[in-house]
Amino acid sequence: MELWNFYLSGILYGICERTKDCVCHRPLDVHTGLFKEWEELTEDETWYLELGKMNVRHILLKLPDYEAGISEVTKEKAARFTTPSGEIYERKSKDSFVQRNIKFPVDLITEEGTVVAFVTPFRDQCAVLVKEGFEDRTILNEWKTINETPLFTVKPPVTEMVAMRDNIRLATDIYLPEGAGRVPTVLVRTPYGKTIGTAAYYRFVQRGYAVVIQDVRGREDSEGEWLPMYYEVEDGDDTLNWIAGQPWSDGGVSMTGGSYLGYVQWAAAASGNPHLKAMLSNVCAGSPFVDVPRRGGCFNSGMLAWAFLVSGQHANPELMARDDWDDVLNIRPLEELAPKALGYDIPFLKKWLSHMDYDELWQRGNWKERTGASRVPALIMSGWFDDNGMGTTEALELYRDYPEKKVILGPWLHSGNASYDPGGLALGSNALRYDMDFICLAWLEHYLKGADNGIDRTPKAEYYTCGSNQWKTASNWPVPETKELVLYLDGRSEDAAASNGGLLTTDSPVHESSDSYLYNPEDPAVHLIDMSENELEVPADYAEEEKRSDVLCYTTECLTEDLTITGDATAEIFLSSDCEDTDLVVRITDVDEDGRSMKLADGVLCVRYRNQFDHPDFMEPGTVYPVKIRTTKVSHTFLKGHRLRVTITSSAENFIFPNRNTRDGFNSVAIKTAHNRIHRGGSCASRVVLREEM
Structure with a gap:
C-alpha cells in the first residue's frame, strides 16, 4: 500500500x-x-x-x-x-x-x-x-x-452580533481550541464573507489560538452601510476591545489577511488599540490617493472588477468576468456606469464620484495619516507587481524606524507567492517560497505567546532581485546599501516620440530642449492587463505600445556591466500643456537584446494635484510646471547588454480612467485633445531618481 x-x-x-x-x-x-x-x-x-x-x-x-x-x-x-x-x-x-x-x-x-x-x-x-x-x-x-506541541481540536463556530460604538452590529464567528482556556486571538475582518475559506484558519485554532472572523460593516450578515475604508478604524478598534473582554481571550490579538483584509489591519492599528499585539500584513491596500481607488488623484478603472465583486450585499465573483470591459470603461458620466453595466447602482461608487478632491470622505480611510505614535510588531509581505504595492510602500515608510518589523518582498503579483511567471516575466526557479507560513506562525508565537524562537533576530528585510534572480537580506527597508542614481532625459528635440530616440544620461543637459505629443482621450495608450483577472500591475512587454506617437521613450545606452536598482523611483518632470489638466504616466522598463521592453515599475499623477490632493491647481496654457511622480518599488538587475528605459505618456487605459483634459477630468463628458510638452535640460532638467545597489 x-x-x-x-x-x-x-x-x-x-x-x-x-x-x-x-x-x-x-x-x-x-x-x-x-x-x-x-x-x-x-x-x-x-x-x-x-x-x-x-x-x-x-x-x-x-x-x-x-x-x-x-x-x-x-x-x-x-x-x-x-x-x-x-x-x-x-x-x-x-x-x-x-x-x-x-x-x-x-x-x-x-x-x-x-x-x-x-x-x-x-x-x-x-x-x-x-x-x-x-x-x-x-x-x-x-x-x-x-x-x-500537541494540536488542539476545533470547537464548532459560534456567531455573535458584535455592537460597534454607534450600535451597528457586525456578524462575527468565533472558532476556539477545545479545552485551551484563555488564549490569544487571530482576527480576520473581511468584506467577502466570513464563511468563505474558513478552512485556511483552522491551523491557528489547532495551534492554540482563537480565530475571530468578522463581516465588515454593510457586508454579508453585518448591519450598516458598506462604504469601503470609511468605518474601518473605529470598527477595528471596537472589535479589538470586544475580543479582549471575552472570557476565552487572554487580551492579545494579531490580525491577518491580504488586500482589503490587510487594509483593515492597518486601520485598526491606526486607532492605537493596546490589544493589537501583532500583524501579518499581506499585500495591504493603502490610503486612497496613494493606492486605491484614487492613485495619484486619478481614478483606478482597473479596480472596477473588484467594485463589481462587492457591489451587492454578498460577494459575487461571477460579476468580475466580462468580455465587454472596453465598452464599460467608456461609459460617461461614470455615475451611469454601474446601472448600465450591472442593471443597478453601486452606492459606494456613486459616493466616491461625488468627492473629487481629497476631503473628509477620503481622510477617514487614510490609515497612514491617522496613525499616531503607537506601533504594532508587523510582518509585512508584498510583491513588486502587487497592485496594492503602494499600500505596502506606505506601511514601510511609516515603520521605517520601528525595530519590531520584518518585511518580505518577492517578485509577486497581488495574488502573492503563487507564480514563477507573472505576466511575461520569467523568474528563477527560486522565486517562490515554501516557508512563508512557518515565518508567520513564528511571528505569532513570539509576539502573542512570548516564544523565544529567534524570529525577532532574523534580517529585517528579505527581498528578491529580478534579473539576477537572487534572494537577499538587508538590515532595513529602504535598503541602506544603496546610492542615488540620477538619469536625465536627453536627446534631440522630438526624438523621444518620433523614433523612440530619447536618451537617458547621467549628466544634466546644458541646453534646454523638449519633446511633445498629442494626447487624445478617445485613443488612450493601453495598460496591459486583463481586467477580469483583477491584477493591475502585471509585468508585460510594452515594446509595441512604445511605438505610439503619444508615448515618449528615453533609454540608456547598452549597459557594459550589470546594474541593480532597489527601491522606488521619483520622476521629476517639467511639463507644459495647452489644457488646464492632464495626467502623466511614467514607466520604468528593462529593454533586452531582442527589443522586449518589460515594465518593472510605474507611477501616475493627475497634474491638477501636483502640489496637494485636497485642492486642484489647474495649469495655465503654455506655462511650464515641475511635477513629481513616485513609482512602485522593485529590485531588478539590468543585465549587461540590456538598457534601462523610462517612458512618459498621459493615459493608461484599463488602469486609470483617461483624463479628458478638462476641469471635470476623468468624469468629463466633454473631451479635449491635449498638446503636452516635456521639457528637459537647462533650468528644466527632467530626470528620474533611482536607488542603485552598492
Whole structure:
C-alpha cells in the first residue's frame, strides 16, 4: 500500500492511498482530531483544494506522467519536460522541478527519478503532498520542533452580533481550541464573507489560538452601510476591545489577511488599540490617493472588477468576468456606469464620484495619516507587481524606524507567492517560497505567546532581485546599501516620440530642449492587463505600445556591466500643456537584446494635484510646471547588454480612467485633445531618481 500524506502549514490534514485508477483518502475531522474512515476521493471532493489549492486526486493519478517526464529529461539531459496534459516542468536541482506558466504551481521533489512529494506555495501558506516516510525531504523538516506541541481540536463556530460604538452590529464567528482556556486571538475582518475559506484558519485554532472572523460593516450578515475604508478604524478598534473582554481571550490579538483584509489591519492599528499585539500584513491596500481607488488623484478603472465583486450585499465573483470591459470603461458620466453595466447602482461608487478632491470622505480611510505614535510588531509581505504595492510602500515608510518589523518582498503579483511567471516575466526557479507560513506562525508565537524562537533576530528585510534572480537580506527597508542614481532625459528635440530616440544620461543637459505629443482621450495608450483577472500591475512587454506617437521613450545606452536598482523611483518632470489638466504616466522598463521592453515599475499623477490632493491647481496654457511622480518599488538587475528605459505618456487605459483634459477630468463628458510638452535640460532638467545597489 502506497500512502501519501497531505499537510498544510505543517499540519497533517489527510491520508491518501493511490492505486492505478483510484485514490482513497481519510480526511482529518478538525472537530474530533480523528481521521475519518477510508473513502474514495472523488472529482467532487474539494477539501484539499479549499485547504491548499491542490487537486490531490488528479495529481496522484497523473504520477506516472510526471515520472515519465523526469525519466525523459534525465536521459536527454534536458532542462524541461511537458506532461501529456500540457503541464510544463523545469529542473530546479538534481532532485526537484518547478511548474512553469501557472498560478499555484505543483512543484516536484524526487528521489532517483521517483516523485516523493508535491509542493504548492500560495501567498502565505504552503501545501505538501508527500509519500509517507519522505517528510524530511520537504519543508516539513523545518516544522519538526513546532510540531512537538500537541494540536488542539476545533470547537464548532459560534456567531455573535458584535455592537460597534454607534450600535451597528457586525456578524462575527468565533472558532476556539477545545479545552485551551484563555488564549490569544487571530482576527480576520473581511468584506467577502466570513464563511468563505474558513478552512485556511483552522491551523491557528489547532495551534492554540482563537480565530475571530468578522463581516465588515454593510457586508454579508453585518448591519450598516458598506462604504469601503470609511468605518474601518473605529470598527477595528471596537472589535479589538470586544475580543479582549471575552472570557476565552487572554487580551492579545494579531490580525491577518491580504488586500482589503490587510487594509483593515492597518486601520485598526491606526486607532492605537493596546490589544493589537501583532500583524501579518499581506499585500495591504493603502490610503486612497496613494493606492486605491484614487492613485495619484486619478481614478483606478482597473479596480472596477473588484467594485463589481462587492457591489451587492454578498460577494459575487461571477460579476468580475466580462468580455465587454472596453465598452464599460467608456461609459460617461461614470455615475451611469454601474446601472448600465450591472442593471443597478453601486452606492459606494456613486459616493466616491461625488468627492473629487481629497476631503473628509477620503481622510477617514487614510490609515497612514491617522496613525499616531503607537506601533504594532508587523510582518509585512508584498510583491513588486502587487497592485496594492503602494499600500505596502506606505506601511514601510511609516515603520521605517520601528525595530519590531520584518518585511518580505518577492517578485509577486497581488495574488502573492503563487507564480514563477507573472505576466511575461520569467523568474528563477527560486522565486517562490515554501516557508512563508512557518515565518508567520513564528511571528505569532513570539509576539502573542512570548516564544523565544529567534524570529525577532532574523534580517529585517528579505527581498528578491529580478534579473539576477537572487534572494537577499538587508538590515532595513529602504535598503541602506544603496546610492542615488540620477538619469536625465536627453536627446534631440522630438526624438523621444518620433523614433523612440530619447536618451537617458547621467549628466544634466546644458541646453534646454523638449519633446511633445498629442494626447487624445478617445485613443488612450493601453495598460496591459486583463481586467477580469483583477491584477493591475502585471509585468508585460510594452515594446509595441512604445511605438505610439503619444508615448515618449528615453533609454540608456547598452549597459557594459550589470546594474541593480532597489527601491522606488521619483520622476521629476517639467511639463507644459495647452489644457488646464492632464495626467502623466511614467514607466520604468528593462529593454533586452531582442527589443522586449518589460515594465518593472510605474507611477501616475493627475497634474491638477501636483502640489496637494485636497485642492486642484489647474495649469495655465503654455506655462511650464515641475511635477513629481513616485513609482512602485522593485529590485531588478539590468543585465549587461540590456538598457534601462523610462517612458512618459498621459493615459493608461484599463488602469486609470483617461483624463479628458478638462476641469471635470476623468468624469468629463466633454473631451479635449491635449498638446503636452516635456521639457528637459537647462533650468528644466527632467530626470528620474533611482536607488542603485552598492
